[in-house]
Amino acid sequence: MRQAQIIVGLAGLVLAGCASGSGNWVELAGERYTVEVADDDAERARGLMFRDVLPAGQGMLFLHEEEEPQAYWMKNTRIPLDILYFDSSRKLVSQQRDVPPCTAGDRCPPYPSNAPARYVLELNAGEAAKMKLEDGTEILFGPGITVR
Template identity: 50%
Template sequence: MLALLAGACVAAPTQPATHTLTLHGHVFHVELATTDAQRDLGLMHRTHMATDHGMLFAFAYSGVQTFWMKNTLIPLDMLFFDKDRKLVSMQLNVPPCTADPCPLYPSGKPAMYVLELAAGTAAQLDIQTGDTFSLEGRIGPVH
């Protein structure tokens, strides 16, 4: 009987919590990366991401943000937003890194948020610099 109860307590793997982000009239389900550990891991080791999903990186400061694709297996669009959530620059169709060292992809302008989407999404939806995003709920503390 005890073995049965112990087996019932094994938790199923959980999916990351997502938040609803709206950009250029389109809704995305995004994971938040607000800590150094979450930002360091990002979308590494994932083999697929739906076109209506993404990851929003939030920083405690505005500055030139630089990303790379180390251990990232899917091509991405990187959208850089300022403190007012206005799109200031983009790196589009960024391929997975296949060489070491991996290339760097800077924002070029001060940014506080970076939204990673499946490659080609920004062009397909005609997302343009100057667009702003809204997020359901709070981003929470950023470390």
């Protein structure tokens, strides 16, 4: 019985370590977020569509090949979001805060960057305000995020 408890305990520690340390993450203004990475056209197009919730402490990081003006929209997105745009040097160059969900399909409005961007981070609405983000804030990518 004691051996089974030890094995269960060790398995719990291994799983906890996997959940906190081996996933993809970004750090912004001292806050760490677990992120899904969208690094191809299909993943970027799908984004966070059709989801009913984005758990606290999580987000989606979109990687683009080039730094250029970006515009994201909320087509089929059910979660209000903050859309944060970063340049090639990973500095925040534009913010679209508290973007509402949109069910209008192709009539959903775009939310453009105010400057060329290469990386886009979507978080739950209100996160940017909570962190008091200002343009120029740098985003740090965890070691699991590979940029081409």
